[in-house]
Amino acid sequence: MSNTIIVTGADLAQQALDLLAGYEIIYAGKAPTEEDMVALCKQYDPVAIIVRYGKVSAPMMDAAPSLKVISKHGSGTDTIDKVAAKERGIEVVAAVGANAAAVAEQALALLLACAKSVVTLDSRMHAGHWDKAAHKSMELGGRTIGLVGLGAIGLRFARMADALGMRVIGFDPFAKNLPDYVHSVSLETIWRDADAISLHCPLTDENRGMLNAATLAQCKRGVIVVNTARGGLIDEAALLEAARSGQVMSAGLDSFAVEPMAAGHPFQGEKSFVLSPHIGGVTHDAYVNMGVGAAKNLLQVLLRCTAAV
Template identity: 60%
Template sequence: MSGKKVILITGSDLADVALRMLEDYEPVFTGRQPTEAQLIALCQQHNPVAILVRYGKITASVMDAAPGLKVISKHGSGIDVIDVEAAAARGVMVRAAAGANAAAVSEHTWALILACAKSVIPLDRRLRAGHWDKATHKSLELEGRTLGLIGLGAIGSRVAKIACAFGMKVLAYDPYANTVPPECERVDELKDILMHADVLSLHCPLTQQNKGMINASTLAYCKPGAILVNTARGGLIDDAALAAALRAGTLRWAALDSFSSEPLSTPHVWEEIDNVILSPHVGGVSDASYVKMGTGAAANILQVLQTSSQTETTH
């Protein structure tokens, strides 16, 4: 080891420019999908001053294994994998690279919406099997339809702007948003947005209050034939209830980029459901966002460590 203080990176790589930002520290990579036991062992071995979180969960036990820990910085915007209350109790700062992947996630959201509305996957499969469905197929035209957004942060706001280019009406439900973009009409009750949305897209963080918010009761409010897209967090949806709605045809399509348990293992509930599109939580990962998330996470670490150092010096 170099003698430098350690920054633990829960992954196997980081953008080169972000690594150069952290050159005064020793980076230690955990590898992909580290377990709690592995994280604890590495913390006990290296006592990192910072943890840069790409994969895995940072629990109270992990924090306790690193008494010198000052900051936990997320490589992205979602901090639900970090025990924020435990960090606060231990005086450990938690930071996120807010907005760094907004363009990537909003683009992926629209890729999924369009794939559902235009039946991209089933048409491809049938054509490869020798069928020519031109005379019988009708896709869903988005112009004049209603997009319902749950969550109106950096990502939801970008999705709203793109919807306007398609000529869609945009309804937004976000009780925590102080302002609403001019493209959106605010809705105060969740059931109201479910009742009117032809396409429903989730863009809110996962909390104890909204866990399982899309369930049998709320799905009952949805318009028949609606499309549901989730590029936020899997825990927002009750999988069994969504699967039942898709099988019954209550929903036309769903597209999921995140899951309550990751990585998605087999067997799983979606294997036998044809009207769902799956992607492995890659919405926020693009060539550009990889760099932006890395540099954002690194900048957050440096800011906290610099402030901590100055405070210690004055005392």
């Protein structure tokens, strides 16, 4: 069996490297292209790939005949061609929950920034204005927050929202044994009843663009939208139009359809949008947790493969 692991990144937490001490680690850099990865796979024939940045495609898998497992450094596996992996007998695993606290806190920060106009007021204050007589913020206690996705991140955020005194409703067809303060409802109920909507689900072909002109029109006027999941869940043009019409009061966004965001993106300069560069899960603690989770997951798969031989 090959003794090499390729990391689609420039580094890995030392705690993860300690677990992988018996393997040769090859770093692909922070922005590996498909061509870069195919070349590395041909050169080193890795037994595993740890995915931090970029995508893992069928040609990369074909260039690595010894590849047994693709391990995501995080929870979202939409950047991995899972169909191709399954066809080739390659397992895809993810460090689910490793960054839950970090992403949930970012979602809360964006929600509060939207409800309290934090960014706008800060900018006005630095420019010498005092808007106390003219400004009124939104109080979240007693409001309804609608969560799409009730996995580790969604439930962590739900606990925070409940602590604020919010009514928490959520949609997740796979969620079981929900806490008492989370009320399971349909997507249609979330669109209709939520004062704020926060997305915490993986991106799939079925839910791509789920928040679009039609669903935004079903929402309460003045709804807040928060997305720390995947940019492809939102029709960005529809969100922008809804914000400009007042249907959406504010949006706090940490992920986008195309990343990194290019200069001149229509969201840039939009006063009702609070933006961050997909850093919800980027904390020191999450970095360690995701690295360790990715390492442990791939080692479990390789152990099974060795036992099966």
